[in-house]
Amino acid sequence: MGGVLRKLPIGIHDFEKLRKGDYLYVDKTALVWRIANIGKTYLLTRPHHFGKSLLLSTFKAYFEGKKELFEGLAIAGMEKDWSKYPVLHLDLNAEKYETPDDLLAMLNQHLEKWEAVYGDEKREWNLEGRFGYVICRASEQFGCGVVVLVDGYDKPLLKALGNDALLDDYRKTLNAFYSVLKSSDRYLHFVLLTGVTKFAQTGMCNDLNQLNDISMMSQYATICGITQQELEDTFMPALNQLAKENELTYEETLNKMMALYGGYHFCEFVEGVFNPFSVLNVFDGYKFSNYWFQTANPAFLVELLKKREYDLRTLIDGIETSVSSFTEYRVEANNPIPLIYQSGYLTIKDYDKRFGNYLLEFPNDEVRYGFMDFLVPYYTSVVDDERGFYLGKFVRELENGDVNAFLTRLQAFFADFPYELNEKTERHYQVVFYLVFKLMGQFTGAEVLSARGRADAVVKTPKYIYVFEFKLNGTAEQALQQIDEKGYLIPYQADGRELVKVGVEFSAEKRNIDRWLY
Known part of the structure; x- marks a missing residue:
């Protein structure tokens, strides 16, 4: 598809602009044709920055009959008629959504634009009344069904998460607005809503349940994203x-x-x-950099994880769960996993046919290390700009065989812990260890092992293999003894690198690492 000079469509979500500007395009039009021609009402959810806006813009150009934009693409050999339909394209992505009026203003802005074309005789009606009227008038004027495309149908709700009153307000407004899609069915030719979450199944709007949710259908699995x-x-x-x-x-x-x-x-x-x-x-x-993760802000998700006292180690290692527990987000259920999955931080990695369970894991290293790195300030006293500094020092100290410096620095991670050591906080300490060693894993091949009969953590550097055992209610001596008695070093004895055993004890009184032996 051309030489090096073809332009990259960074930040371009308009199909017409992309095609006329000779930008590179990954051809998804065969799937567009299929969706447009075998059904009528659809819902598609994908993480943010995954090509949903460009996809909707492609549908818009197709239904507006702009045949010339599709020359050389798969759809050109599939579509014979290129009929033109009236298209109502509602984009809810732009607004900040901080007050109830923000959503009303956004909907009003779109309605006024449509009314300028199809008639504003009912402008004193409420929003949903005006929407229904525009659909009816557009259908009458064109003599065919109307196409409704909604980009970011759930964006206002996502922006209001954590603010229950605002969330409820937005939900009522959108419920009423989207319910028009059901009552106006006879005037509609095609409807596609895209977003991040599946609020539609959770009381967001029962009238939206008639939408065909294609988010997890195998034939459309690659419609957003690049194979x-x-x-x-x-x-x-x-x-x-x-x-x-x-x-x-x-x-x-x-x-x-x-x-x-x-x-x-x-x-x-x-x-x-x-x-x-x-x-x-x-x-x-x-x-190479964490481009997508830098645009993300999982702060709300991390707060949810903390509030639920969710054991982060299960999140980091992968979660086995049924389909409903990661696709149906209910605010009141307080389960962070569906939202973490839908936001793109977890993805499907395996499926157990027999029990119908899915394994959810981080999709890749960008998300894995980006997410863990993001967690550090929430679970430790380390602030944002220190994280990379700490990590680099940790890795170099172990590469140089300097266990004392490594553990002294690790103490700083545990400084200023706000509570007493008890069963709850014991897990908190374990999670912090877990994060540190997992983050080091991208540079050292560190493993954090929770299975019994294996050490707590193993770190491999070019010269050394470290085997760590931590004792929350015991001594450094006991930790070293356990390494010997349980034979934790045995798997590494043929390796040729120098083996280092490290026993570390915690002090409940100091709420920190107290002693270590190696």
């Missing part, structure tokens, strides 16, 4: 340039792209996709 084949077909020159700039082979580059940005599965047993936002950005400057 490996699409990556190689569309971005081959960019991949070669990325390899060259980073002194990697093509194969190594592809593997690194997969490790960092691939691995999203929106249905069991289907191929994974790459995050389109990170893919475009890595080709912009030819540097």
Whole structure:
């Protein structure tokens, strides 16, 4: 698909602008045609920055009959008629949504735009009345059904999470507005709502339950995101340039792209996709970085995890769960997992046919280490700008064999803990250890092991293999003794690197690491 100079559509969500500007485009139009021609009302959920806005814009161009924009794409060989329909495109993404009036103003703004075209005789009616009237008038004027496309249908609700009164207000307003889609059914040709969450199934709007939710259907699993084949077909020159700039082979580059940005599965047993936002950005400057994660703000999710006293270690290692427990988010249920999944921080990695259970894990290293790094200030006294500094020092100290410096620095992680050591806080300490060692894992191959019969943590550096055992209610001597008695070193004895046993004890009184022996 062209040479190196084809433009990257970074920040471009308008299909017409993308096509007329000769930007690179990953052709999803075969799926667009299929969805448009076999059903009528749909819901599609995907994480933010996953191509939903561009997808809706593609549907808009298709239903407006703009045949010339689709030349050379799959749909050109599929569509014969190119009929034109009236399209009402509602984009709820732009507003901050801090007061009830913000949502009313946004809906009013769209209604006024439509009324200027289809008639504003009912402008003194309420919002839903005006919406219904516009749909009816558009249908009459065109002599056919109307197409309604809603981008970010749940955006106001997501912005109001944590503010129950505002959330309730938005829910009532949107309930009334979206209910028009059911009452106006005879005037509608096609409806597609996109968003991040599935509020529709949770009392958000019972009238939306008639929507066909295609979010986890295998035939549409790749409609947002980029498959490996699409990556190689569309971005081959960019991949070669990325390899060259980073002194990697093509194969190594592809593997690194997969490790960092691939691995999203929106249905069991289907191929994974790459995050389109990170893919475009890595080709912009030819540097590997956490592009998507930097645009995310999981603060609300982390607060939810803390409030629930959720054991982070299960989140980090992967969660086995039934489908309902990660697709149906209910605010009052206070279960953070559905929202964490829908926001793109967890994805489907395996499926147990027999019991119908899914394994949810971080999709890739960008999300894994980004999320864990984000957690550190919430569970320790370390502030944002110190995290990278600490991590780099930790790794270098162990690489240099300086156990004392490493554990002295680790003490700083536990400073200023706000509560007494008890069963609850015992897990808190374990989680902090877990985070530190897991974050080091990206540089040292650190493993944190919770199974009995294995040490608490193992860290491998070029010269050393460290085996750590921590005692919350015991001594450093007992920790070392346990390493010997349980044979924790045995798996590493043939390795050739120097083996270092480290026994660490906690003091309930000091609420910190107190002594260590190695």
